[in-house]
Amino acid sequence: MAEPHEGPAEQERRPAELRSALARVEERVAGACEAAGRDREAVTLIVVTKFWPASDVRLLAGLGVRHVAENRDQEAAAKAAACADLPLSWHFVGQLQTNKARSVVEYADYVHSVDRPRLVKALSAAAEQRGGREVAALVQVALEKEGEGGGGAARGGAAPEEVRGLAEEIMRAPGLRFAGLMTVAPLEGAYAGRPAAAFERVAELSRSLRVGAPAATMVSAGMSADLEEAIAAGATHVRVGSAVLGVRPPLR
Numbered sequence: 001m002a003e004p005h006e007g008p009a010e011q012e013r014r015p016a017e018l019r020s021a022l023a024r025v026e027e028r029v030a031g032a033c034e035a036a037g038r039d040r041e042a043v044t045l046i047v048v049t050k051f052w053p054a055s056d057v058r059l060l061a062g063l064g065v066r067h068v069a070e071n072r073d074q075e076a077a078a079k080a081a082a083c084a085d086l087p088l089s090w091h092f093v094g095q096l097q098t099n100k101a102r103s104v105v106e107y108a109d110y111v112h113s114v115d116r117p118r119l120v121k122a123l124s125a126a127a128e129q130r131g132g133r134e135v136a137a138l139v140q141v142a143l144e145k146e147g148e149g150g151g152g153a154a155r156g157g158a159a160p161e162e163v164r165g166l167a168e169e170i171m172r173a174p175g176l177r178f179a180g181l182m183t184v185a186p187l188e189g190a191y192a193g194r195p196a197a198a199f200e201r202v203a204e205l206s207r208s209l210r211v212g213a214p215a216a217t218m219v220s221a222g223m224s225a226d227l228e229e230a231i232a233a234g235a236t237h238v239r240v241g242s243a244v245l246g247v248r249p250p251l252r
């Protein structure tokens, strides 16, 4: 696998590039917290490092990043192994096949993309078998699936009406801890182009679930394009990729 960044000029440029991009994102997060009357500490920045090499993860850790996310198991497993010496928490945010559950629980502290009962069972069995710490599991809400109740083949996420049932399954599942909800602003359906309304809806779902699960406080919402709207709606975790690392590097 060729590293996308090679040569001495690049080696000097990349740390400065990441430092300034991270500072700009930090400013946006702080500004959004201030505008919403929230403490900066109420929002955790997760940097999504998919497509980018382990060397970038290492640079980010040196710049103070403590939470990173990936969306493909193979890539994530390799990077987590290459960065095992760093004080990082790993978040898995991509669509997940049940046969990858065993691999994912080896490095992931958080799985944001739980969207069906079979995946709860697979993650629970894998976490149990591995032993040790519990895996924090979030239910991914796909607002565009409203009313489809489990349909919506390929896209990740559970329909809003499925969320409570899945949360309850996670709460019963050994090895897992129900941590909250995750969402991506929908590109289709009633919430298309309305990220603020989408994030408000998910925050409301979160509040109603916390009546029965007070510890499930995580609301993972907001990316490079819409982190301000997410923070205004109460997101506790924003997942930012391109605004820190740049657009996707050339394919190998």
Ligand SMILES: *Cc1c(COP(=O)(O)O)cnc(C)c1O
Residues within 6 Å of the ligand: 048, 050, 071, 093, 094, 184, 223, 224, 225, 239, 240, 241, 242, 243
């Ligand atoms: C890639 C990705 C992000 C980050 O998106 P950017 O627009 O690059 O900030 C956040 N969440 C998920 C689930 C992703 O796959």
